[in-house]
Amino acid sequence: MNETMIISLVLGSLSAMVPIALVSIGATISERAGVVNIGYEGILMFSAFFGTMIAEWAGNGWVGLLGGALVGLLLGALHGFLTVYLKGDHVIPGIGLNLLGYGSVAFGIMAYWGTAGQHQVPDTVKVEPLWRDAFGNSLSPMVVITIAIAIVSWWVLFKTPFGLRIRSVGENPEAADALGINVELYRFTAVLIASALAGVGGAYLSVDWLGTVTKSIAAGRGFIGLANMVFSNWNPLVALGGAFLFGFFDNLSFYIQNNPWLAGTIPWQFIATLPYVVTLLVVAGIIGKAKPPKADGKPYKRE
Amino acid sequence: MNVKGYWKPLAESILAILIGAVIGAIVLWLSGYSASSAYYWLIVGSLGSLDGIAETLAKSAPIMLTAITFALGARTGLFNIGAEGSVYFGAIAAIITTQYIPNPLIGLLAGLIVGALWLLPAAILKVYRGVHEVISTIMLNWIALYLVSWLAVSVYYNPRDPNSTLSIPPSARLPLLMEGTSLSLAFIIAVFTAIIVYVIMWHMKLGYELRVSGQNPRAAEYGGISPKKATIWSFLLGGMTAGLAGAGIVMGTPPSYAITQGLANIQNYGFDGIGVALVGRNHPLGIIFSGILFGALSAGATAMQQHAHVPLEMIKVIEGIIIIAVAVPGLYDLTTRWFRRERA
Numbered sequence: 215m216n217e218t219m220i221i222s223l224v225l226g227s228l229s230a231m232v233p234i235a236l237v238s239i240g241a242t243i244s245e246r247a248g249v250v251n252i253g254y255e256g257i258l259m260f261s262a263f264f265g266t267m268i269a270e271w272a273g274n275g276w277v278g279l280l281g282g283a284l285v286g287l288l289l290g291a292l293h294g295f296l297t298v299y300l301k302g303d304h305v306i307p308g309i310g311l312n313l314l315g316y317g318s319v320a321f322g323i324m325a326y327w328g329t330a331g332q333h334q335v336p337d338t339v340k341v342e343p344l345w346r347d348a349f350g351n352s353l354s355p356m357v358v359i360t361i362a363i364a365i366v367s368w369w370v371l372f373k374t375p376f377g378l379r380i381r382s383v384g385e386n387p388e389a390a391d392a393l394g395i396n397v398e399l400y401r402f403t404a405v406l407i408a409s410a411l412a413g414v415g416g417a418y419l420s421v422d423w424l425g426t427v428t429k430s431i432a433a434g435r436g437f438i439g440l441a442n443m444v445f446s447n448w449n450p451l452v453a454l455g456g457a458f459l460f461g462f463f464d465n466l467s468f469y470i471q472n473n474p475w476l477a478g479t480i481p482w483q484f485i486a487t488l489p490y491v492v493t494l495l496v497v498a499g500i501i502g503k504a505k506p507p508k509a510d511g512k513p514y515k516r517e
Numbered sequence: 518m519n520v521k522g523y524w525k526p527l528a529e530s531i532l533a534i535l536i537g538a539v540i541g542a543i544v545l546w547l548s549g550y551s552a553s554s555a556y557y558w559l560i561v562g563s564l565g566s567l568d569g570i571a572e573t574l575a576k577s578a579p580i581m582l583t584a585i586t587f588a589l590g591a592r593t594g595l596f597n598i599g600a601e602g603s604v605y606f607g608a609i610a611a612i613i614t615t616q617y618i619p620n621p622l623i624g625l626l627a628g629l630i631v632g633a634l635w636l637l638p639a640a641i642l643k644v645y646r647g648v649h650e651v652i653s654t655i656m657l658n659w660i661a662l663y664l665v666s667w668l669a670v671s672v673y674y675n676p677r678d679p680n681s682t683l684s685i686p687p688s689a690r691l692p693l694l695m696e697g698t699s700l701s702l703a704f705i706i707a708v709f710t711a712i713i714v715y716v717i718m719w720h721m722k723l724g725y726e727l728r729v730s731g732q733n734p735r736a737a738e739y740g741g742i743s744p745k746k747a748t749i750w751s752f753l754l755g756g757m758t759a760g761l762a763g764a765g766i767v768m769g770t771p772p773s774y775a776i777t778q779g780l781a782n783i784q785n786y787g788f789d790g791i792g793v794a795l796v797g798r799n800h801p802l803g804i805i806f807s808g809i810l811f812g813a814l815s816a817g818a819t820a821m822q823q824h825a826h827v828p829l830e831m832i833k834v835i836e837g838i839i840i841i842a843v844a845v846p847g848l849y850d851l852t853t854r855w856f857r858r859e860r861a
Contacts (some may be wrong), residue, residue, distance in 0.1 A: 399756050
């Protein structure tokens with residue numbers, strides 16, 4: 215393994231880190247406030263699709279990323295309305311969002327671009343990388359932004375009164391309510407922030423990293439993001455590191471699949487299972503210590 | 518039977534279906550399609566002829582079984598969304614075993630056992646390591662996708678047809694109930710399984726233990742019931758029905774009786790089952806009816822695509838909306854209150 219290969223592996227891992235980290239950080243904020251959402255897979259799908267549509271309409275990848283955030287926000291508002299205000303089950307709407315995402319994107323690609331299953335994003339509307347070399351390696355500005363988001367989220371959650379209130383409605387909503395904190399408002403806000411972050415992650419998949427929308431573009435990253443949240447013990451900074459680790463295996467599997475020598479020895483399908491197997495092993499090994507917020511997933515009804 | 522107790526969930530399911538249909542129509546209209554033509558062909562394609570009805574029932578068989586997987590989990594307090602992986606393994610297990618012993622019972626049994634074994638890691642991780650089953654089962658689904666793809670493409674491929682695996686030998690195929698259609702014994706097996714699961718869950722000790730563990734694990738433990746045992750049984754039984762679904766698809770679907778390229782013909786049944794279970798209120802008998810409804814959607818989708826030129830995937834959009842609507846708590850109460858206010 216020479217220097218170029220190491221650079222390409224590190225850059226590739228950073229690229230793969232972004233969507234997983236954004237989902238994990240968002241989910242951490244939401245669950246710290248006590249709201250479980252397993253619909254990130256669907257949010258990634260929707261925002262990858264509409265993010266591309268908006269980017270092509272505006273002729274600018276950054277607008278696409280913002281559009282992705284807006285799409286995430288709207289889906290989060292739906293989830294938050296059902297779970298926080300109507301006190302519904304937290305898991306079922308997430309399942310619905312995921313199924314809706316798979317169906318809508320496959321349908322949307324057919325209906326809007328008239329191609330089956332896949333649409334190539336034109337280079338002119340993709341986000342311009344900060345740096346690139348002659349071998350096709352590049353560094354997206356989203357990598358830097360994601361690192362910043364992790365640091366800011368950690369600081370807000372653990373060092374500011376706003377973060378303390380978010381955590382209090384997830385640990386002990388009765389006590390928070392007694393202190394005059396609007397439990398529902400804080401929970402709803404946390405869900406919105408989470409889904410907007412996941413929305414940026416989804417648009418990043420299509421208008422930045424992969425440069426294409428496919429009907430299976432999320433590829434389990436929404437769920438890997440949730441697993442990574444558990445792995446990180448609901449801490450945004452650890453989640454960033456965990457996402458890099460998963461990004462590394464994701465990228466390593468790409469690399470081995472495309473390496474003629476290695477691909478000949480091991481069936482590529484075995485390599486492709488790597489990120490999922492690692493996720494399972496890591497979650498299985500670490501979870502003994504993990505402790506979710508006490509009121510996580512429990513609807514809060516005032517007595 | 519408590520008829521009044523069944524009325525409200527039924528009304529809520531019907532309301533959710535209506536909401537799905539209305540929002541689906543709006544999506545169709547926004548995308549520039551004719552909603553009336555799409556829905557016309559959807560109904561004609563699924564219920565308008567004897568062949569259509571046969572197709573509807575054939576499509577309903579595997580999703581009833583995967584719905585039972587989810588429902589068994591839900592009744593035990595689990596979100597088991599791992600039916601998808603067990604379907605893949607059930608299908609490949611039936612293909613592999615019947616190559617050596619060409620008998621339908623062997624194929625079904627292999628699907629059942631391998632389907633159950635595939636979900637065992639999720640049960641063990643849940644019981645002994647506290648790993649949430651949503652994460653473990655989704656990871657298992659992805660791993661199953663690649664492993665079964667490898668078996669299908671590199672080991673049990675058909676040397677005369679690179680697009681599919683070896684076929685189920687004729688003597689191991691499930692008999693057709695109606696010649697010229699794909700309605701086979703698999704439908705009867707699915708309905709029969711739903712009834713057996715109903716009997717287990719509501720008339721046997723094991724089912725009682727599973728349900729008590731699901732409703733209140735602490736009370737269960739106090740009453741001498743082990744929630745750990747219930748979790749493992751819930752995954753095993755669920756894996757069995759999903760594995761049976763996979764075996765039934767390959768053993769009962771003419772003309773190929775095989776897994777086609779990219780696992781195309783055995784995919785998504787696990788996820789469709791979740792919708793079927795939710796609309797059927799996680800009750801095996803409700804699932805028979807919602808299974809037939811979702812079977813009709815999927816049978817009618819082909820006619821809708823052919824005649825109204827609406828992409829097949831539209832059906833998934835409607836299904837997703839129905840599930841989100843099911844998740845609205847007290848949907849029936851909310852609606853009746855709203856209508857009363859409108860009239861006042």
